[in-house]
Amino acid sequence: xxxxxxxxxxxxxxxxxxxxxxxxxxxxxxxxxxxxxxxxxxxxxxxxxxxxxxxxxxxxxxxxxxxxxxxxxxxxxxxxxxxxxxxxxxxxxxxxxxxxxxxxxxxxxxxxxxxxxxxxxxxxxxxxxxxxxxxxxxxxxxxxxxxxxxxxxxxxxxxxxxxxxxxxxxxxxxxxxxxxxxxxxxxxxxxxxxxxxxxxxxxxxxxxxxxxxxxxxxxxxxxxxxxxxxxxxxxxxxxxxxxxxxxxxxxxxxxxxxxxxxxxxxxxxxxxxxxxxxxxxxxxxxxxxxxxxxxxxxxxxxxxxxxxxxxxxxxxxxxxxxxxxxxxxxxxxxxxxxxxxxxxx
Amino acid sequence: xxxxxxxxxxxxxxxxxxxxxxxxxxxxxxxxxxxxxxxxxxxxxxxxxxxxxxxxxxxxxxxxxxxxxxxxxxxxxxxxxxxxxxxxxxxxxxxxxxxxxxxxxxxxxxxxxxxxxxxxxxxxxxxxxxxxxxxxxxxxxxxxxxxxxxxxxxxxxxxxxxxxxxxxxxxxxxxxxxxxxxxxxxxxxxxxxxxxxxxxxxxxxxxxxxxxxxxxxxxxxxxxxxxxxxxxxxxxxxxxxxxxxxxxxxxxxxxxxxxxxxxxxxxxxxxxxxxxxxxxxxxxxxxxxxxxxxxxxxxxxxxxxxxxxxxxxxxxxxxxxxxxxxxxxxxxxxxxxxxxxxxxx
Numbered sequence: 001x002x003x004x005x006x007x008x009x010x011x012x013x014x015x016x017x018x019x020x021x022x023x024x025x026x027x028x029x030x031x032x033x034x035x036x037x038x039x040x041x042x043x044x045x046x047x048x049x050x051x052x053x054x055x056x057x058x059x060x061x062x063x064x065x066x067x068x069x070x071x072x073x074x075x076x077x078x079x080x081x082x083x084x085x086x087x088x089x090x091x092x093x094x095x096x097x098x099x100x101x102x103x104x105x106x107x108x109x110x111x112x113x114x115x116x117x118x119x120x121x122x123x124x125x126x127x128x129x130x131x132x133x134x135x136x137x138x139x140x141x142x143x144x145x146x147x148x149x150x151x152x153x154x155x156x157x158x159x160x161x162x163x164x165x166x167x168x169x170x171x172x173x174x175x176x177x178x179x180x181x182x183x184x185x186x187x188x189x190x191x192x193x194x195x196x197x198x199x200x201x202x203x204x205x206x207x208x209x210x211x212x213x214x215x216x217x218x219x220x221x222x223x224x225x226x227x228x229x230x231x232x233x234x235x236x237x238x239x240x241x242x243x244x245x246x247x248x249x250x251x252x253x254x255x256x257x258x259x260x261x262x263x264x265x266x267x268x269x270x271x272x273x274x275x276x277x278x279x280x281x282x283x284x285x286x287x288x289x290x291x292x293x294x295x296x297x298x299x300x301x302x303x304x305x306x307x308x309x310x311x312x313x314x315x316x317x318x319x320x321x322x323x324x325x326x327x328x329x330x331x332x333x334x335x336x337x338x339x340x341x342x343x344x345x
Numbered sequence: 346x347x348x349x350x351x352x353x354x355x356x357x358x359x360x361x362x363x364x365x366x367x368x369x370x371x372x373x374x375x376x377x378x379x380x381x382x383x384x385x386x387x388x389x390x391x392x393x394x395x396x397x398x399x400x401x402x403x404x405x406x407x408x409x410x411x412x413x414x415x416x417x418x419x420x421x422x423x424x425x426x427x428x429x430x431x432x433x434x435x436x437x438x439x440x441x442x443x444x445x446x447x448x449x450x451x452x453x454x455x456x457x458x459x460x461x462x463x464x465x466x467x468x469x470x471x472x473x474x475x476x477x478x479x480x481x482x483x484x485x486x487x488x489x490x491x492x493x494x495x496x497x498x499x500x501x502x503x504x505x506x507x508x509x510x511x512x513x514x515x516x517x518x519x520x521x522x523x524x525x526x527x528x529x530x531x532x533x534x535x536x537x538x539x540x541x542x543x544x545x546x547x548x549x550x551x552x553x554x555x556x557x558x559x560x561x562x563x564x565x566x567x568x569x570x571x572x573x574x575x576x577x578x579x580x581x582x583x584x585x586x587x588x589x590x591x592x593x594x595x596x597x598x599x600x601x602x603x604x605x606x607x608x609x610x611x612x613x614x615x616x617x618x619x620x621x622x623x624x625x626x627x628x629x630x631x632x633x634x635x636x637x638x639x640x641x642x643x644x645x646x647x648x649x650x651x652x653x654x655x656x657x658x659x660x661x662x663x664x665x666x667x668x669x670x671x672x673x674x675x676x677x678x679x680x681x682x683x684x685x686x687x688x689x690x
Contacts, residue, residue: 045629050640053640053641054640054641054642056626056641057594057624057626057641057642057643060626061624070612070627071626071627072599072627072628072629073626073627073628073629073641074628074629075596075598075628075629075630075633075637075638075641076629076630076631076637077637085629086432087431087432087601087629087631088601088629091608091629249402251420253420254417256432256433263436267415279402279406281401281402281405281416281418282415282416282417282418283417283418283419283420284390284417284418284419284420284430284432284433284436285420285421286421286432286631288420292420292421292422293420295395295398295399296398296399296401296402296418296420297399297402298402
């Protein structure tokens with residue numbers, strides 16, 4: 001245990017001496033300053049998720065002070081690397097996107113500065129190990145903790161468990177990384193059980209539904225460890241399909257966000273619905289919020305944007321919001337037994 | 346009076362026989378259908394203000410049925426011709442923007458389809474005439490009623506009043522038209538009194554503050570006529586400046602909307618504030634809403650977007666939001682006696 005603790009500092013990306021700490025995250029602002037200086041950029045954009053937004057004015061001061069450039073903060077909400085502020089990108093020479101790993105669908109002037117949480121994984125992973133049943137376990141996490149995965153694997157080894165990381169690539173940049181909309185790194189592993197390290201139930205539910213395997217989750221912030229049960233969510237989703245069954249008028253929501261935009265899928269669903277007698281129309285949106293749908297008179301909606309819109313935010317909406325595959329179940333072109341968690345390729 | 350009534354139908358744009366009526370508005374959809382056919386567009390965008398959004402799915406049906414193209418509705422809020430959905434414009438061959446007159450700052454593939462209200466102006470203008478004191482009166486309205494201005498002038502003539510229309514051009518397309526952010530057509534007239542025909546108090550307050558002249562307002566929907574008193578608003582604005590006086594940290598809000606974007610003005614205000622010891626930062630936003638500002642930690646804001654953000658929506662915000670000229674008053678570089686209503690050029 002002592003060894004693992006002492007080696008934690010040598011995990012990739014944890015060279016915090018040259019980093020800056022904001023809101024409990026390490027950000028490699030030195031790299032940003034260097035790139036601004038090298039490029040000669042004079043107007044720079046700064047985009048951050050809500051958890052880092054409070055630090056934005058201080059970061060503006062730091063960058064402007066060290067480079068002499070002008071920084072403009074993106075004031076709209078930011079939910080991921082899928083959600084680069086493309087309109088601000090057009091106004092600036094360089095765009096700093098904080099908190100998320102590169103996704104591969106952003107304008108060329110975006111620099112992704114991942115935010116790394118300081119939380120130690122040793123203790124929470126050691127406790128999660130007691131809930132694991134297999135000897136080979138797929139290990140997954142979100143970008144904030146990827147730099148500590150070496151420590152997590154070491155903690156598992158102490159319990160005789162071999163932790164395996166799926167490959168990075170596609171939407172997830174790092175080995176072992178999952179996104180709310182992509183579990184490819186988990187699906188690539190031939191294991192019977194997964195450990196998810198991170199906050200919230202959405203990602204581990206996604207892993208469980210994408211792989212149909214057992215998932216144990218370990219939250220480094222709260223220290224909580226538990227086994228994931230997909231039944232409540234599946235029941236809720238079945239209920240949403242039933243509620244939408246008799247709807248005549250469906251809005252198909254298409255996101256403006258570059259990494260969430262699935263127009264071709266939306267068009268396919270529109271044809272599918274119309275061929276089965278539903279009234280279908282396409283709606284293009286930036287942030288999908290309940291009041292956006294109020295005046296359109298839809299009785300139900302299908303979201304082709306971030307899967308969280310349908311799966312996580314359902315309670316906020318007065319009408320049922322389905323994922324693409326749920327809409328296929330509703331139309332009878334997919335069996336409920338073939339239910340698939342919505343992922344973006 | 347009878348003559349004026351009978352000639353109302355010959356006012357420009359009221360040839361409703363070839364138009365379509367939605368939510369109480371005449372829309373020249375025949376022209377849209379013709380332009381879609383001529384251009385061979387296969388994917389068409391449809392953007393409408395909230396008052397017309399309920400009609401959007403029916404308009405989609407009509408256009409798709411008559412042309413065979415695919416229509417995508419813009420689901421984000423739309424506040425004017427300043428607010429063309431530029432991201433949707435990039436996805437479609439043609440963009441139909443409903444309800445507003447052309448502003449001159451939109452992508453080339455946008456077709457503006459003005460919405461014309463059916464309301465008769467004769468009676469309400471006749472009653473407003475009784476409140477007017479001058480023989481020469483500037484007559485102003487919003488785009489929904491411009492096609493009826495001939496009727497309004499005729500009604501004034503019956504009361505011995507000569508109604509004058511300021512020139513169209515700049516942000517306002519039609520003679521006599523005003524926008525929430527532009528009163529150039531009113532300012533161009535050498536009169537001592539104005540009549541505003543339309544809904545709400547914002548436009549007539551703008552005319553009164555932009556011209557410092559007496560304004561009578563006539564609402565064709567409610568039938569209400571009244572004289573505009575600018576004092577309550579000026580007191581509220583003075584109060585907002587006082588509340589912001591001791592703020593150290595100011596956000597300067599810059600709109601993403603093509604017709605509301607004033608980056609150079611924002612940069613000038615930033616320098617002005619910094620030179621006087623305030624902490625200033627620029628924030629780029631689409632829809633300016635209270636929750637967008639919560640996490641940025643600003644103690645006050647200056648909005649360079651639509652003037653309604655500061656002047657009309659102030660009550661929604663926890664921090665004072667000033668217009669650019671109000672910020673100049675706060676900094677002491679402009680006298681309160683030189684207070685200017687915020688207009689966009």
